[in-house]
Structures are given as structure tokens and as C-alpha cells.
Amino acid sequence: MVLGTGPAGLTAALYAQRLGLSTIVFGDTPGGNVYMIANLMNYPGFIDGITGTQFGLSAFKQAQNEGAIFPMTRLDLFGRKEGMFSGVDTDGKTYTAPAAIVATGRAPKSLPVSNARMKGIHFCSICDGPLYRGQNATLAVIGGDNAAGQHALSLSRIAARVMLISRSDRLGMDAAHKTLIDRHENIEVKLRTNVLALKGQDVIEALTVESETVGITEIPVDGVFLAMGWQPNTKVLDFHVEKTPEGYLVTDNRLMTSIVGLFAAGDVRDTDMWQVLAACADGARAAKYAAEFLER
Numbered sequence: 082m083v084l085g086t087g088p089a090g091l092t093a094a095l096y097a098q099r100l101g102l103s104t105i106v107f108g109d110t111p112g113g114n115v116y117m118i119a120n121l122m123n124y125p126g127f128i129d130g131i132t133g134t135q136f137g138l139s140a141f142k143q144a145q146n147e148g149a150i151f152p153m154t155r156l157d158l159f160g161r162k163e164g165m166f167s168g169v170d171t172d173g174k175t176y177t178a179p180a181a182i183v184a185t186g187r188a189p190k191s192l193p194v195s196n197a198r199m200k201g202i203h204f205c206s207i208c209d210g211p212l213y214r215g216q217n218a219t220l221a222v223i224g225g226d227n228a229a230g231q232h233a234l235s236l237s238r239i240a241a242r243v244m245l246i247s248r249s250d251r252l253g254m255d256a257a258h259k260t261l262i263d264r265h266e267n268i269e270v271k272l273r274t275n276v277l278a279l280k281g282q283d284v285i286e287a288l289t290v291e292s293e294t295v296g297i298t299e300i301p302v303d304g305v306f307l308a309m310g311w312q313p314n315t316k317v318l319d320f321h322v323e324k325t326p327e328g329y330l331v332t333d334n335r336l337m338t339s340i341v342g343l344f345a346a347g348d349v350r351d352t353d354m355w356q357v358l359a360a361c362a363d364g365a366r367a368a369k370y371a372a373e374f375l376e377r
């Protein structure tokens with residue numbers, strides 16, 4: 082049983098099938114979070130990159146062609162019963178398996194304000210950025226890592242002005258992203274700036290921010306894209322399993338969690354690289370060790 086249809090879950094399914102296991106994969110988004118990647122440039126083999134959507138759909142079809150079963154439902158509950166893993170999906174059906182791989186990824190964190198879900202607050206620039214096309218918009222990206230950099234870069238092609246707002250004193254992204262951001266005149270980086278509040282009735286109108294240099298000010302914006310860190314998706318697990326203080330699943334060097342027969346792969350795991358390539362490698366290894374476990 083594989084939980085998650087992102088790169089880790091799909092690769093786990095591909096390898097598990099090819100290793101002779103019968104695999105059922107839960108999830109409703111073929112490719113998981115990769116749909117947010119405009120152009121996947123750092124996966125070997127695609128010289129000019131590949132869109133995240135295309136990559137996800139191909140990996141999905143590849144696992145399907147190998148015989149993996151995809152009910153296209155998520156698991157609502159995942160527990161343990163009489164030595165088996167047991168999952169109840171969103172259609173209310175129960176499935177059991179002697180081994181499982183958790184590849185549920187992680188979700189972006191939101192702002193700790195009551196109106197954080199108002200119109201104009203987004204998590205995915207690829208998905209929602211086009212809403213602002215041709216509107217001479219001013220957009221804010223909150224965060225400073227590679228994901229924030231990607232949001233800012235893709236939005237700079239759509240908006241008149243993009244502000245990249247980070248509370249740190251430097252951007253925590255790699256040099257390639259920093260160089261690209263420096264080259265875009267319509268991206269303005271605001272460091273040491275804390276977002277205090279979102280202003281607007283039903284639709285975002287402005288951000289209240291605080292910085293050491295300017296104090297508390299209001300910045301008018303048409304839209305906000307959040308890239309403020311992540312929460313591992315582990316709520317579905319209905320039993321105690323060892324996690325890091327940040328909530329990532331702890332695994333041994335064979336990707337087994339603290340529960341015998343339960344493996345973890347990809348972004349949900351205590352990894353040091355939250356990337357497609359690393360997630361795929363994890364998926365392949367988790368399938369190999371799950372097969373060895375089942376054989377034993």
C-alpha cells in the first residue's frame with residue numbers, strides 16, 4: 082500500500098510492481114506537488130526541462146502501465162489491525178496490506194492570522210498567477226527559499242511588480258535562483274520584513290509589514306503568494322510513529338519508520354533534500370526495502 086501519488090509514491094509503485102509486488106496507490110493528484118513546478122530543470126535527462134504537470138502525468142502512466150492500482154481516492158484513515166496496515170479511503174472502502182510506504186509529502190504553512198484564506202491569498206504561482214495577467218498587478222511573495230524564488234520568477238512574467246518579502250536578513254535560496262532574481266528589474270527584495278496583518282474585506286488590498294528600517298507600514302498589493310515553510314502530511318496516521326520536532330517521519334537507513342513494515346519516502350520523511358530527484362530515489366529505495374521486508 083502506497084500513500085501519495087507524488088514523485089516518491091509513483092516511483093515506489095513503479096519499483097514495487099517491477100519487483101513483483103501488488104501495489105495499490107492512494108492519492109487524487111497524479112504527480113503530487115510537481116504540478117506547481119513550471120519547468121523542472123534540475124532532473125537529469127530533460128535538457129530543456131519538463132513541466133511539472135507533464136512529469137507527474139508521465140510518472141503516473143508509467144506506474145499504471147506496470148500494473149499499479151490507482152483508486153484515485155485519498156486515505157482518510159490509516160491504522161494497524163491484526164498485524165496488517167489498514168486504510169479507509171474517501172469512498173469509505175477499506176484496504177489492508179502487510180507493508181506500506183508513506184509518501185504523503187508536505188503542505189505549505191499559512192499565515193497565523195484569521196483572514197489568511199481571503200481571496201487573493203495563494204500558494205501556487207503556476208496555478209493562480211495567470212489570474213493577474215494583463216492587470217498591471219503588484220504581487221507579494223512571502224518567503225525566501227527556492228520555492229519563494231520560483232514563485233517570484235514566474236510571477237515577474239505576469240505582474241508589473243513583484244515584492245519578495247522575507248523576515249530573514251538574507252535569501253535562503255541557491256545561487257542560481259538569486260542570480261535570476263537579480264536580473265529581473267520588476268522583482269524587489271525586502272529583507273528583515275515581517276508581515277503583521279492582511280488588509281481587505283473579502284479580497285486582499287494591502288499588507289501591514291514591520292521592518293527595522295521603516296517601522297510599521299502598509300504595502301498595497303493585488304495578490305499574495307505564500308512560501309513560508311511546510312507541514313509534513315502525517316495526520317492520516319492513526320498510531321504513534323517517531324517524528325522529528327518539525328513533524329517529519331524518522332526513518333532508518335532502509336527507510337523504515339519506527340513501525341515495522343512501514344516505510345517513508347520523499348518530502349514527508351526526515352530528508353535533507355526536498356526535491357523531485359530525492360523523492361524519486363526515496364520511492365525506489367523504499368520499494369526495494371519493502372520487498373525485502375515482505376520476502377523475509
Ligand SMILES: Cc1cc2nc3c(=O)[nH]c(=O)nc-3n(C[C@H](O)[C@H](O)[C@H](O)COP(=O)(O)OP(=O)(O)OC[C@H]3O[C@@H](n4cnc5c(N)ncnc54)[C@H](O)[C@@H]3O)c2cc1C
Pocket residue numbers: 084085086087088089090107108109110112113114115117118120121122123154155156157184185186187228231232314317346347348349355356357358360
Ligand atoms: C513551487 C514549487 C517549486 C518546486 N520546484 C522544484 C524544482 O524545480 N525541482 C525539484 O526537484 N523540486 C521542486 N519542488 C519540490 C518538489 O515538488 C517536491 O520535493 C516533490 O514533489 C516531493 O515529492 P513527494 O512525492 O515526496 O511529495 P508530494 O509531491 O507532495 O506528493 C505527495 C502527495 O500525497 C498526497 N497526500 C497527502 N495525504 C494523503 C492521504 N492521506 N492520502 C493520499 N494522498 C495523500 C498529497 O496531497 C500529495 O499529492 C518544488 C516545490 C514547489 C512547491
